[in-house]
Amino acid sequence: MGRKEIVIEPLTRIEGHLGIHAVADTEARKYIDAHSFATMFRGIEIILKGREPADAIWITQRICGVCPVPHATASSICVDQLYKVSPPPLGIAIRNFIDIGEELYDPVLGCLILEGPDYSQAIVEKITPSVWSEAQRRTAERRDIHGFSKISDIMEALNPVTGALWLKGVEMQKLGSKIATIFGGKHPHVQAIVPGGAAKTLTTSDLEMFADLLAKHIAFSKELTAVFDDLVEFYIELGYEEVGARESNLISYGVYEDIESYNCNYEDMDEWASKRYVSPGVIRNGELVTTSLTEINIGIREFVTHSYYDDWDKYEEKTDPAGNPIEINHPWNKETRPHPQPPFQWDGKYSWASSVRWCNLMRDRSIDAYEAGPLPRLWVTAKAKLVDEATGKSLKFRLPRTAIVGFKAWEEMELEWKVPEKPNTLERVRARAYFHAYTAYVAYKLLGQALELVKAGKTEVWTRYKKPSEGMGVGLTEAMRGALGHWAIMKDMKIYRYQIITPSAWNASPRDPNGTPGPYESAIMGSPITEETPPDEWNGLDIVRTIRSMDPCLACCVHVYSKNDSKQICKVLI
């Protein structure tokens, strides 16, 4: 068996510092082993110790400049619980709007700027020429909606800098961020989320501007979902469903609060979280095992066997505020004890990311690696049937008519996202496009509710509070990339312990004490290699497509060369 090691460091077009070492079987043309490792440490959890709990809302956003708002959201839920303060409905609505602004910007960036170029003509024609010839022959089924006649026209539109979709993506992501800025003051790193509500002087101008920007996103989402339906179906017919496939172990905490239900009581969490527009839940081997956010919380485990940290021995928190037992490996007990060590020690410690796992306490106490992201949360929401739009097998929703010059699809449109057979690279990208549409749909509903509140004179956005001296809190929400949690213990009115588990901690986690690989690793292992070039020219296209499908992160694949030089861009791309 011929083997080839593929090393990718830095892995670009994602947020942050990540490396991959994979081993390819050159005869079977598939990956047989993979290790993913995070290569940067700052120590935010250590920096938070001894500070005011409220300060975490601002400081934790700085963990990620691509998805700061979910950090503010998770932190504010956590601090609401510490301070025992529940925001008024309009305060929750404003928090939702800030979050929504970000969740409209982020998927556009992910689909079109970060992941899209991997399916552009520039890449496809060069690395998989037979796919390019097929795309030139294939008519795009939804051409009436998005305006591209052939699949190859879509691929051309995804070319960085020159492609129509790429350029539209740059513009649309900016408009999403603008929504977060209207309500949050600035974005990235919004200012207006505070314990007990929102620090926002709301005016009619804000809501009108929001309505306009939202309408543009609704209009665009009709095109975006049609584009990715056509692209994904084309590739699946070509047999790409095994690329980046892994078992259906998926987790979602749910997001977008119901403005009348949310409160600061941990004991009520199952109740208010079940009213979220995106549902919490865990899917194990394709089966929905829980929708209780409390059960999800107490089952979370964090291990540092293969990470650059020392284990912790203090076991101080024995139960959650509702009296459920908490284990030592739960984030409420975790201490961050960094211990830098050499790279590439695959049998020892090899990553700054820790191994996050979920323990199925209610059934067999199995501990598994779970994938987080837009695919898991749509999947959970569809299966959980907690929202009217869920059918058990799909999520069906209707987007309003949006008559706006510059957008192709004006008419009202029903969209249906269907639960796929298994998670794979292409379905993750499609789910991202559908999550954008579903967010726009939810935002339209929520805007209506906010206007009702204003009409009824319920314009308070903040609840005054008096800080208790001790407390325990948890904030669980969804970032674009998936499940995000913050846990805090307050003593003497200060942060005694603050722990954060990001979606990338779920997905990028190294192997755990049982040797189970993290989702990035397991999605690469077993993945076929679709590059049509000889093995000595392989550069890991299926790896980067797979990783980017789980980590939409960041910004604009802004190009590098001047316009009349587009040939050169293609050269560098490949």
Add this chain to the structure above:
Amino acid sequence: MSVENIHLIWLQGQGCTGDTVALTHSSHPDLMGVLTGILPEVSGITLDYHPTVMPSWGKDAVEVLERAATGELDPYILILEGAIPDESKAKETGGFWCVVGEKEGKIYTVNHWIDTLAKDAVAVVAAGTCASYGGIPRGNPNPTGAKGLLDYLGRKWRSKLNLPVICAAGCPVSGQNLVEILVHLVLTVRGVLPPPELDEYHRPKFIYGYKVHRICPRAGFFAHGDDSEDFGEPYCMGLLGCKGPIAHCNVPARGFNSGVGGCTTVGAICIGCTEPEFPDHPFSPFLAKAPAGVYVKDTIKELIGHIRAGLHRLKRREI
């Protein structure tokens, strides 16, 4: 020196990519405009290395940095996002804090690239507060020994064009401010503009020349003694923790994204994210009032100002 092309090398240290995201939200010019070339003076600018936006990956990406190091990409502006850790501390146990690239089994730290590339750069720009002064990673107790470029290279350090480290502070720096600073430097390199005038913390004065409190749209309410006592009210935010009187920034006046937003403008507080001490004292706790001393000074100045402005207006118009 040929200035036909100017290369941008953007490194990421201990950062969050927020400055990159902000940069993509600039408007006049927007980033695309800078890269395609809005006018002959602002053209030929190439973003050769940027981990989050560049098309290539892995060893092809590392090669770009190597080409810069051998002088192939002269002249270049080196931009850093994120703080710089103390790698000697990590080395004690055989490890590292922050790696940028790997080649033939050897890893390279961000410090390595700064040491290699700063000396031949025409200008060095710190994008954001982490890169300028250490920012969040430098927050007490500073677990990784992080610092910003101003301390790392030193206040006396000069680039090949004799420019000191330029700090585009802010967490993140607004994209509009950053793009204006970068374009200013391009024009400086090409001899169109003199170097930007800097304040004592190396921030360009045309952006950071005034305190937030002075240019805040709510400053008029302060002058009349109208304070917001609850979040949501439209008045001065001083009682709720605003640090505007001790922070330098233009965002409340010009907005953050295409003219919208502004921290105090929308009803939030300023947390002093453009300042060297951020996120420590006196900027945190964020919801605590700014030190009383500044208000005493401001109040006396404002009283005198009121009287003077009133007197001016009582005078007969001479035109």
